[in-house]
Structure formats: structure tokens, C-alpha cells
Amino acid sequence: MRDPYSVLGVTKGADSAAIKSAYRKLAKKYHPDQNPDDPKAKERFAEVSSAYDIVGDDEKRRAFDRGEIDAEGNPTMAGFNPFGGGGRSRAQGGANPAFEDLFATFTQGRGPNYRSAGFSSGGGSAEDILKSMFGGGGPDMGGMGGAGMGADPRMGGAGMGGPGMGGAGMGGQARRQPRPAKGDDIKATARVTLEEVLAGDKVQVSLPGQGAVKIALPEGVEDGQTIRLKGKGKASATGGKLGDALVTVKYASHPSFKTDGSTLLMELPVTLDEAVLGARISVETLDGKVALTLPENAQSGRTMRLKERGLPTKGGKRGDLLIKVLIKLPEEGDEALAALMKRWRTDGRYTVR
Template sequence: MRDPYSVLGVAKTATEAEIKKAFRTLAKKFHPDQNQDDPGAQRQFSEANQAYEIVGDKEKRAKFDRGEIDADGKPRYAGGFGAGGPGAGGFSGFQDFDKSSGFRSRTESGGNYSGGGFDDILNDILGGFGGARRGRGPAGPGAAGAGTRQRATGAPPKKGQNADIIAHVSLEEVVNAGKTAVKLPSGKTVNVTIPAGTTEGETIRLRGQGHPGSDGGSAGDAMVEVRLKKHPLFEVRGYDLLLDLPLALYEAVLGAKVRTPTLTGAVNLTIPAHSSSGKIMRLKGKGLPTKTGGHGDLLVKLQITLPPHEDSELHTLMTAWRELTPYKARGPEFD
């Protein structure tokens, strides 16, 4: 590793407070939680940690300044230092480099690490990244520090995958409630607001409601695709709705007021006299909500329906009518 003073950007004459401030600045800048997609930043974070391991500890800093250990904390002299136990002026079993985490142990067998509040600095930084849960645990300061160190220097946190959810929504929910119930990957059911103007196939994103992350990473998002349920009466045409309205023959001929269903309650629709089957009448604002805050329309298509049973009087009337008042029901394109 490079010279720890250079890594931290301080002079060899720097005070403990200056070293601590420099480490805090680098740790915040390059912390893995803030740079999940930047391997370079994670390497710099690792290097800053190793540098502070050396010069953030009074004893190790003194040994480094005297040339007894190198920038990695290893003895500079093969003889007389800790290969087989404490020697004269030597080390007492400095623990090996942890290849899995990329960091050196903080303790020597001769005593605990006393690097000027390393755990306090790291806990303070992690707390700012939503990591307050990484604080000291019941096993004591040593165990808590080790746990914090393992979390901070292990694999970078990974965000959970998004969860694809299909919500089958009724037209009544779209128009009246504006919400629909959705079951999340956690098993919890929540009411999801349907934004005005949402149409078939559009997706609503629920942030942080997807699959959980790993290594402390945040949860993914729930991607809720809206599917409109088929309605027994209304057909969706964009933001408009189409309704087939059955009429008795005499209602079509003479005109009538007919009770007509809508998604917000039935209304009385005036049918003009002499209305043909297939005629479309428009009820303004009785369709689906639009993105601009309005509503589509309800298109009412008249459908003349004959009596369910044969009627001799109607047969006689239609026979006479055909003879007295014949008319063409179809245009020339049918000739």
C-alpha cells in the first residue's frame, strides 16, 4: 500500500485531530453504500481504512515512523519480530491479512486497537447512510467494532430485485375508489392509489416494496401493471365507455325515458322518438378519468329488441305497414 500519510492527504507532522478529520472526509466520500456501482471508490475506501489503521493508532504510528512496520502493518525485519512469539522490541503476533475482506485485523495479541475512536467515526458515517443498525451490540465494544468493520468492508450492498405484480382492477375502482388492493412480496396487502388517466397495461412503481436486498442493500421496487377487468355492461374505448342499451320497439318509435346505468349511478336517458337501432347517444363525463383531470364520455348504443315471444297483432301490423308504408332500411352499398 502507498504511504498512509499520502493516502489520507496529511503531513507526517499532522495531529491526531487532523488525521481523524482526513479519514472521516475520505470515508464519507468513498463509502460503498454511496458508491455501489463504482469499484474504484470502494478500493479508495479500503485504502483509506488501511491507512487509518496505521497512523490513526498512536502505537502503530510510532512504529511506522520508526520504520519498524510498513504501510501494511507488517514487520520490516524478518528477524527479531513476531514470527514465533514476542521478541525483544518485536511484535506479539499481529494477525494475518484478511483476504476475504481486504482489511487487516484491528487487534494484536498484546492489546486492543486504540486508533482514536475508529468505531465512533465509522458508526457516525454509517449512521448517515441509514446504517444506525450497525451500532454496538450486546457482545461488548470489541464484538460490536468487529461487526461494524465486517459490514463496512465486506461485499458492497446489493439492491433487491424489482417485483412484477399484475393488478386486476375493476372499472368501478378506477372511477370511484381510485385505489386497488395489491399483495406485496412480503405478504402484506396494501391499497395502491391509481393515478388519474391510468389505462390498460400502464405500470405503477411502489418504491422499496419489491424483493429485499442483500448485504444491507435496499429493497427493490414493486412494479404494478394495471389490467382492467372485463365489465358485464361497459366496453372500454380509451377513456370512453360503450354501453349497449336495449329498447322495446315502441320505445324506439314513440320515444321514452329509459333508466341507464353508469359507473357512478343510473340516470334517466331521454330517447328521441323514431330512433333507429345502432344510434349512439353520448353522456358527457360519464367515462373514465383522464390525465388532464377530466373524464371521458359514456357512449350509449341503442339496440331495438323485439318481444321474447311471437305476437300475432304485431305480425298483422307489420304486414299492413309493409304494404302501406314500405321503406328501404339499407343503403345502395347493399344492393
Template sequence: MRDPYQVLGVEKTASEAEIKKAFRRLAKSSHPDRNKDDPKAQDRFAELNSAYEIVGDKEKREKFDRGEIGADGKPRFQGGGFDDFQGFSSRGPRPGPGAQSFRWTNEGGGATDDDILSEILSGFSSRAGFGGRRGAGPRPQQTRTPGEDVNAAVAVTLEQIVLGEKVRAELPTGRTLEVAIPPGTRSGKQIRLRGQGWASQDGGPAGDAMVTVEFIPHPLFKVEGDNLRVDLPVTLDEAVLGAKVRVPTLGGSVTMTVPANSNGGRVMRLKGKGLPTTTGGHGDLLVALRIMLPETVDPELEALMQRWRDSNRYSVRGPEYGA
């Protein structure tokens, strides 16, 4: 495996933040999901993760820099003889600075070189927790560190919520997912996508993606919990005499009866025409009446209102309004 610093494109003096930034940038650009036509993308991505597992971990990075482990994360004395193990080699101990040179012999018919070296390694393994042959108890189970979570946001329309349509979420990892919005989800709520976050540094489970749902403002409807509210313009004669009018809903327009003598601001309720709820039902649509006069002056209406005021004047404001 290549030098992990070269794989990540950073200097050996790079800070933890610089290494992390380089890994995220490369992980996003080289992710297999974004390079489906490149057969080598998976290998490059695996090499990138392996490199980050070494230099992205403080302890492993220090060991690598000291030469105690290789680019594959394995101790140097494994797989290549014992030449690098504490000054010993397969031919005998290697003298250090100021040390007297010597080697193990078998002149007295005692233990062989290999027996003595094996005994040394066995004792070291027992003390260091590598599971030597003597006195080695059960290995403690290694705790794997989960990867970091990522945050993302998706903008959805009220129509998508009512119809149960999936929406596309682009994650910081470079992956794009189709996300189903659970019934009862409201603006600002987070959806957890397990295993869709950053990969773990030591082989543990990947982190999660926390996707925040944001409603796109609708030109007609306002959200009030599970209910929706809409203003419905009605003419003066419809409010006075009553009428059947068409009302828009997120599932298409429906017919509603406006009772005679309805005041402006009166709220009518259409059952089950609101947003989906967690119980499997729907909220209601609240329809607020708004009485609208003609845009142009109508002489006949003015004359009618004049006669009405002169003969049938009535009060609608109490003393609290200063009447």
C-alpha cells in the same frame, strides 16, 4: 453472529439458486410486517439479511469459506489482533510450512516490533486499497448494488377506477400494500412502487415493486380507451316515437332522450361519463341502442306490421347485400 449457512438453513455445498430460494422463503415468512406481535421478528429479519449478504454474494462467500472474513463480513485480522494476518502475529511473524522460524528484535536500537509490523501493514493497506498511512490516496466510493425488483398484479373494478379507491396489492416479499391507482391508468399498465422490492445484498437501496393493473370485466360496460360503451335495450315504440329513458353509468343512472325514429345500433354519447384521464377529465359513455321486440307474440302488432308492409313497404338494403 451465527454461521450464515445455519441462519439460511442450507448446506455449505448449496448452489446459488438454492441459497436464493431459501432466503426468499424465509424473508417472506419472517418479515416484521407479517409478525407484528413478535418483538424478535426484526432481529431475526436483520440476521437473515446479513447472512444473505455474505453467502448470497459469490466473492464474499468464497472469502468466508476460506476463512478470510467472519460471519459479520469483516476481515479476520480486524478486531482480534493480527494472529490471522498473512502468518504474522503481534509477537512476530508466524512461520509457515518449511519456513525458518524468526522474530523481529531491537538489539541494535532500531525499530521496535510494533513499528516494523505497523510499517508492513501500512504498505499492505496502501496496495490493497485499505487506506494505509503512507501513500494512501482517497478511497474510491463503493458502489452499492440495488435489490431485485418484484412483480405483482392487482385486479380492479371499473367502479374503483372511477371512484379513485385504493386497492390491496400482495407482494412476493410478503408485504401487503394499499395502492392508489393514478388517473388514466388502463388495464395492463404497470405502477412502480419504489423501495418495495427485495432488500439489497450489500446495503444498497431496495428494489422496486412493479404492480400490473388488470381490469375485472364488467357485466355492462366495455372499455374503449378513455370511453365506456354500453348496450341500451329500447322498445319498438320508444325507437319510433322517441322517449326519455334511464341509462346506467358507473356513478349511478341518468336520464337520456332517445330521439324519435331512432334505428337500432344508433350510438348516443353521454359526455364525461367514462373513465378518468391523465388530464384530470373523463372520457364519455357511448350508448348503443338495441331495439327489442316483445317476448310473446302480439296479434295487434303483427296485424299492424302486415298492413304496414302491404301499403308502406320500403327498402333498407342496397345492391351490395344482393337485393
């Protein structure tokens, strides 16, 4: 990262109020919620947040100015020379001079206010500022942790350092600074027609706080399926990655079809004569009209299948269209039909019970 002072547009001698004011302006300007269609704004926002994390904290700022940490907050080796001189201090029990020189090198230049427990954020942290402007927030990033130099009882001295220097001391274990937390996910619903599902169209969906965006329907998308849009969620209060948008697909109701997975279901009303004598009937499908042959003596409730006239599947194929035959009689009655049925009843040619 660049020098944090130049990132925030302030001088090295700027006071904390000026630094905080500069950060507020830049964070508001580049916040991803204000720039949903500008990916560069997200990068700039993260850079501004990282810069303020360094110079917006008094202890981190002093450490950076002394060259003890870099612009990323990682410890440097500035001023460390394991073979150099420096003031001498004698450990209890009389350690040898070589160790005294090494001990002095580690301890020289540390004032009485030096803390080994890590840098801590004040009340004007980036997280606090973002909360005041946008709400929400994220977990505390904590201090720059690391293990200090362990004690050796044979030398009669106590261990040095602590968890606050961000790197591994001699005889200790390293502990890395935790990554910034990712922003929260958001949820939305996309209502789509069966024709849009068949065509794999792009559909419009409204994302909370971001307005309308268009998304492409994947092949074989199912009713109730969730589509994840990376980086379309809320911003992180700690400069981490943006959250995601979770879009649930819902099929809109259709006047002719019902769905069962990739299978389409429909009812086909036919007249009594069509059912008895058979007929060639035009049937509406998602692909347009097709001719269906209704066989003679078709029973009401019979199901006929049109192969691959349903919805797409993930394997690149299509489901079927199932057509249920329903015999419909005249709504207001028909004298000729009634006379025919009376003769039919008298003849008693067949029974169903």
C-alpha cells in the same frame, strides 16, 4: 456505523464461529422479509450485514483491529507519518536518504502475509449465509480497491502497493468500493373494478412473500398500467436497498360496460315503439341513473354520447359514455304487431335495399 463488534453483540476476542452464529441470528431476526411493516428493521438489517462484512472476514477484521480501516471498511491514515523515521531500505541505484525514509514509513509494519490485492471474503460471507437462510443472492461486492504508489524509473525502484488498500496511493488513481447491490424486484397483479377506478380507492393486492397490502390507485390509472412500490421487493444479500414491487393494474369485467381507454361503451336495448316514437329512458352509469332522451325514428346501431360519464383521466377530467341503440322485437312474437307489419308491407311506404 457503530463498532461492528457491539453491533453483532460479541466481544473483540470472539472467534469466527461465534461471530458467524451471532450474525445468523440477527440477520434472521431483522431480515426485511420477516418484518415487512417495520422500516427500522431494514436499517438494523443493513447495519448488521455491514458489521459482519468487516469482522466476518479474517483479513478485514485484522485490518480493523490494527486501525487500518474504519467500521465502514474505509482505509484510515493510522500509523502514517510521511516525515517519520523507521527502518531504512536502499532502493536499487542508490536513492537519496529522504526518499529512503519515506519509503520506510510506507513499508514498515507490514508482515510477510500482507496482501496488496484487496480484502477477500471467505466461505462464511454475509452473502453465503443469507443464501442459506433465504435463497437468492447478489453480486460479489469484491475487495476494497485502490491504486498503490506508482514507480518512478528515475529513482530506480519498483512501484509500491496495489489495488487492495481502498484509497489512492501516491501517483495512482482512486477506485471506490462498489455499492451493495439492490434487492430483486417482485411482481403482482391488482384486479380492480371500474367503480374503484372512478373513486380512486385503495385496493388490496397480494405481494409474493409479504402477504396482502393496500395501495392507492392513482388518478387516471389505466388497464395494464404498472405501479411501482418502492422498497416492497426482496432484500439485498449484500446489505443494499430493498427491491421494489411492480404491481400491474387489471380492470375487472363489468356487466354493463366495456372500456376503450377512459371511454366507456354500453348497449341500450329499446322497443320498436320507443325507436319510432321516441322516449325518455333511464340509463345506468357509474355515477348512478340518468335520464336519456331517445329521439323519434332512432335507428338501431345509432350511438349517443353522454359527456364526462366515463373514467377519470390523468389531467383531472373524465372520458365519455357512448351508448349504442339496439332495437329489440318481442321474443315470442306479437299478433297485433304482426298485423300492423302486414298492412305496412302492403302499403309499401318505404324500402331499405
